[in-house]
Every structure is written in structure tokens, then in C-alpha cells.
Amino acid sequence: MSDSQNQSGHGNKKENSKSDHHNEAGMWAFLFSMAFVFAFFIYIVAIHPGIDLKENIHAPVVETQSAADEDVDVSKVAEPWVANDDMVKHGKKLFAQNCAMCHGAEGKGDGPAGQALNPPPRNLVEGPWKKGGGFVGWYTVVTEGLPGTSMAAYGHLKSVDRWALVQFIDSITNAKVKEDPKKVAEFAKSAK
Secondary structure: OHHHHHHHOOOOOHHHHHHOOOOOOOOHHHHHHHHHHHHHHHHHHHHHHOOOOOOOOOOOOOOOOHHHHHHOOOOOOOOOOOOOHHHHHHHHHHHHHHHHHOOOOOOOOOOOHHHOOOOOOOOOOOOOOOOHHHHHHHHHHHHHOOOOOOOOOOOOOHHHHHHHHHHHHHHHHHOOOOOOHHHHHHHHHHHH
């Protein structure tokens, strides 16, 4: 073999083994860091109790269904805007499903989701009303919502369900509005 072969690293194996060595300190550092990462991962996943962020989230209280709150079939009610106990019962059920998160279980505007809203949800027990109140005003708000507030539109609900909500609101409010039943019927027949 010539000198040029030895200089280029193509010489005999004995010379190659002496000159071809790896970074032994780097290998130990790599192995130590991998062992540390693995041990840290096991500690976090299996041993550490976690961090308490002190988020006291309470699930809403769900009342059990009693005989008085059983499902009511309102599909056959011909005039859902006329006072009817079955409509109020159905409205109470719909209110619990759709409205209580913001307006509260009793309609006082103190629901868990409503606490962060600005403006806060309406206290349906005390009023006052932005759209005049009464069956026509409440039905309009339930259907279209209130622009500039967090009151969403519930026009996707069937008309009879929206009337049930209106009748339930009428059953809990102290701020009742006197309306001419003929005007309410006229409005109801033309309402979507």
C-alpha cells in the first residue's frame, strides 16, 4: 500500500481502528439525557398527583322527573297562545333544556353560563322588558333573539314549543303585561 492510501483512510484495519473512534463523552451525555427524559415521563404520568387549578366547576343540579313533570304532548294544541297548564309544563321542560344555563333554573338571570355575559341575562321574574313584554314581545324575542345581547334566537324550535316557553315565562313573571287576547291571536296566526 502506498502512503496516499494510508492518508485517505483506506489503509490497514489496525490503523483505522485507532483513528476511527466515536465521541465517547457525547454518547454518555445522550444516554444520560434519554434516561432522564424517560424517568421524568414516568414520574409525570404515574407518580405526580397533578396540579390543582382550583377551578370549582359545579354541574347544574338536575331534578328528577316527577309525575307532575312528565312529558306532555302539545302537538294537538290548536291554539298554543291560549293559557293552558299542559303548555306551561312543556314550557318548563324546554326552559330547563334551553334557557336555564343563562337565565337560571328559576328564571332570575343567575344561571351558571350567564354569569360571564355582558349584558347579563334578563331576570324573567322581575322584568323589565326590552321588547314590550307580554306574549307578543316574548314570542318575538324567543324567535329572533335580541341584537346587541347574548340572547340567541330560538327560531329553530317549533312554533308550539316557542309558545310553550312564552306561557312558562308568563307563569313565573311578576312583570305581567296586559294584552288584548284578540291581538295576541291575530299575531299568533301570522307568526312564523
